[in-house]
Amino acid sequence: MVGEPRLIAALRGEAERLGFAALGVCSADAVPQAGARLRQWLDDGCHGEMIWMESRADARASPKGLWPDVKSVIMLGTSYAPALDPLRLAGQGDKGVISVYAWNRDYHDLIKKRLKALARWLVAEAGGELKVFVDTAPVMEKPLAAASGLGWQGKHTNLVSRDHGSWLFLGAIYTTLALPVDEPHADRCGSCTRCQVACPTDAFPAPYRLDARRCLAYLTIEHSGPIPAEFRRPMANRIYGCDDCLSVCPWNRFAKASEEPAFLPRSELTAPKLAELLCLDDAAFRALFSGSAVKRIGVKRFIRNCLYAAGNSGDMALLPAVQAHLGSDDPVVADAAAWAMEALTA
Template identity: 85%
Template sequence: MAGDAPLIAALKAEALALGFADIGITAAGAVPQAGARLRRWLADGCHGDMIWMENRADERASPAGLWPEVRSVIMLGTSYAPPLDPLRLAGQGDTGVISVYAWNRDYHDLIKKRLKTLARWLVGQAGGDVKVFVDTAPVMEKPLAAAAGLGWQGKHSNLVSRSHGSWLFLGAIYTTLDLAADAPHADRCGSCTRCQTACPTDAFPEPYRLDARRCLAYLTIEHAGPIPAEFRGPMANRIYGCDDCLSVCPWNRFAKATEEPAFLPRAELTAPKLAELLRLDDVAFRALFSGSAIKRIGVARFIRNCLYAAGNSGAAALLPAVAAHLGSDDAVVAEAAAWAMDQLEGAT
């Protein structure tokens, strides 16, 4: 509302002071089309094994579905733009590639703490009730962020910002306050198709639509079983996530590398050697990835990914490290080791 201008100006200044890179406001009902798109995506099975998305579809479809009292949604972005080229390790078969977002601390805790701080400030200034969310709740962060003016959903389906490229973590504050909304952001992808053609597994059946079942980020992180044979080769040396579609976005040239200490790359995670990773047991895995998002997938799934990468490496020196997993109690790991052995022995 017009009288909100001083409050909103102060809110935005407070958000930037807390370390957020961008903030915008939208009405809770601003993206009615998002629910229909979600249901079509789910009906087509594009969510793969992520059954929780199907189970809570009604809550995810709109902010009011999750919290009927919500009137406004405050969307916030935190930059994790990398200081290193995410594609620099392509072709270095003995080295694993970890997605940029996991190069250091798990972002959930940091961002949620800041969201709570900002939400408390808002309640102290204007009252109302609030709820805060970062990634794990059934919230349509990307459409809401676009409606709030932070950017637009690119053809890779992620948010693109004119200032921060494809490198924004998103968080949301739902409030019962009826706040004046910012203008939504226009789509500025134009005729560019770089993200579409960069995908190593053709995971985009059409622009703006991702089939998770073909996405290496999904397959290496969310998928628990053996990765289908057709995707193992295209994995190359990716062992946790995939940033190819994000990395090639032309808007990244305007992104300044993050200065957030929690997101600055840890040296041991930016170019880890597969031979060392394949030696990890559960205790060593938990120690190496303490505080990291990687820890949540567990050592078995991580070793599975490393074995596929080893099989793609062409490096005979990795044979002993691979062979050590042939007798694994985990059937998926043992099968991945056998596959990797076949690949390496066939390459020698």
């Protein structure tokens, strides 16, 4: 086996130098049950319109399904713990709520750059072949992170860390090196059900199980058509993602607010006014969300979300901004505007 304690200690030190908050190692076959759980979840249709989850299920089920030569998986965590309370805008209907992870730069580019730097260091030190991934390939990041000792998958299905709460971006390095592995982390959720109770759309049919079709993060980001009527009121003023189940986790009290400049909140994204957002055209939308993950959903889907939020606001001052979209050439936007008009004037 490659990697005596000196190498692993040096690897952790280099990861910390690069800005990673956590590192763990597991074998490529550490989560044999993950494939069966994934297939059941897909068979139940819980992935909604995320067809890529189904089309590459075999590769996602196991690291060796993606790359047969992999022997070890190095999992890295980067903290984005917020200093601001993600739930502070509840009830402020004139403002939109954007998920914490999108308050500044898109994390993919930053973390992938750091993963590549750490990978180059490892090759120089110990050789081997490797591949790096950050939410851009069929990789079961959360089960692998739990197997690597970074934390455990909580009842909200996301990773929970004793040190960083629910606020870790995950990245993976697959390597042909046989590295010493870390102990999996024990589940520390206990009897707590705060994340289950907090979900505004009852997206958890059972603890540790998520139905994406009911999740506001999925509906506001991945879902392309009109949001089903039963979920429009529960959306409240959420216009991109939802952090409720993450925010209420008691383990967050141990999380220190991230000081990473790329993740520090941009003031214009932490409490944006719906009246201003509803006036965005494509060029203004791209300018406002330059470098942010929000940009990938496009202006029409974003305006759709803002219209539902406007309808929930009870703010009659938003009527002119809503009316401007009644004649939209996008039927989804026009439908959302009509719903918002009816909701505001009922």
